Amino acid sequence: MSAQCPFCKKEPDKITPFTNRDCSTIFCKRCGEFAITGSLLSSYADLEEKSHLFSGVLRWRKEGGLKSGEILTSHTIKEILQSTEIPQKIPEKIDRLIYYIGLNSPTFGASVSIKPDDDYSLTFSPSEDELHEILLFLERDRLIEPAMDFMGNVAAIETQLSYEEMVQCKFTMQGWKRFYELERKGVDSKQCFVAMNFDNEFDSAYQKISEAIEDCGFKAYRTKGFSIDDVNDLIIAGIKESAFVVADFTGQKPGVYFEAGFARGLGKKVIWTCREEEKDKLHFDTRQFNHILWKDVEELKSKLQTSIRANII
Numbered sequence: 001m002s003a004q005c006p007f008c009k010k011e012p013d014k015i016t017p018f019t020n021r022d023c024s025t026i027f028c029k030r031c032g033e034f035a036i037t038g039s040l041l042s043s044y045a046d047l048e049e050k051s052h053l054f055s056g057v058l059r060w061r062k063e064g065g066l067k068s069g070e071i072l073t074s075h076t077i078k079e080i081l082q083s084t085e086i087p088q089k090i091p092e093k094i095d096r097l098i099y100y101i102g103l104n105s106p107t108f109g110a111s112v113s114i115k116p117d118d119d120y121s122l123t124f125s126p127s128e129d130e131l132h133e134i135l136l137f138l139e140r141d142r143l144i145e146p147a148m149d150f151m152g153n154v155a156a157i158e159t160q161l162s163y164e165e166m167v168q169c170k171f172t173m174q175g176w177k178r179f180y181e182l183e184r185k186g187v188d189s190k191q192c193f194v195a196m197n198f199d200n201e202f203d204s205a206y207q208k209i210s211e212a213i214e215d216c217g218f219k220a221y222r223t224k225g226f227s228i229d230d231v232n233d234l235i236i237a238g239i240k241e242s243a244f245v246v247a248d249f250t251g252q253k254p255g256v257y258f259e260a261g262f263a264r265g266l267g268k269k270v271i272w273t274c275r276e277e278e279k280d281k282l283h284f285d286t287r288q289f290n291h292i293l294w295k296d297v298e299e300l301k302s303k304l305q306t307s308i309r310a311n312i313i
């Protein structure tokens with residue numbers, strides 16, 4: 001096992017080998033905590049130029065509070081590159097940093113420490129230079145301002161970047177507003193959370209729901225198939241990170257009501273659907289919402305596409 005983190009090349013805080021297979025857990029300041037197979041470590045060189053993207057995805061899984069249940073293999077590592085979690089454009093990277101500052105600001109006026117050398121994974125940047133530029137941009141755009149350092153001094157962010165290892169900054173009111181906006185809409189997300197009955201008889205409905213979502217330029221996400229230990233965290237994080245939610249109430253699962261309510265509480269749009277023959281079973285609290293009623297899965301797909309185009313895009 002190499003003594004380096006394979007993604008950021010930093011020396012990890014700790015490497016714990018598994019006892020029963022060729023696999024280790026790596027604890028890295030930049031990339032968070034992840035498990036990786038020995039065969040991926042030895043074949044990783046082919047993916048080297050994408051390292052900063054893996055580093056960013058893993059770091060954000062940690063920031064989102066997800067436990068690292070998944071073991072990275074030569075197969076799953078390629079799926080990460082298709083992930084909607086990776087920002088495609090510079091404004092999305094900037095939003096990531098705003099989101100991080102907001103998540104780490106417990107009170108108004110609280111200062112947040114950013115250590116460019118450890119934290120450029122937050123903006124999916126290939127090196128700390130881009131993070132420097134983003135910090136300067138946020139200061140110029142009056143979203144952040146310098147906070148006092150440990151000695152009680154206030155220095156401009158540019159000065160802090162030149163002389164210090166760590167930047168101390170805090171949100172302005174503009175910064176807070178932008179953070180709340182991002183929290184509501186899910187950091188430029190292209191993900192759609194699907195809340196529905198997981199019984200196998202509904203797999204064909206899920207198939208059509210995900211086709212409708214993907215035809216409209218989003219990616220469907222559901223938590224079926226994950227281990228039960230991780231599922232609650234995955235639901236909360238999955239909804240927070242989604243642009244909107246599709247909730248199908250066929251089968252009347254309490255979890256679907258919870259997930260739709262949680263999403264509405266975060267200010268996200270919810271598209272309500274239900275098989276027509278069950279419409280009278282809908283709970284009276286939510287019956288007032290306009291539900292897409294469907295007779296078969298093809299009808300579900302086409303009505304859902306129309307609704308996403310009308311209400312989301």
Ligand SMILES: [Zn+2]
Pocket residue numbers: 005006007008009010028029030031032055
């Ligand atoms: Zn790392």
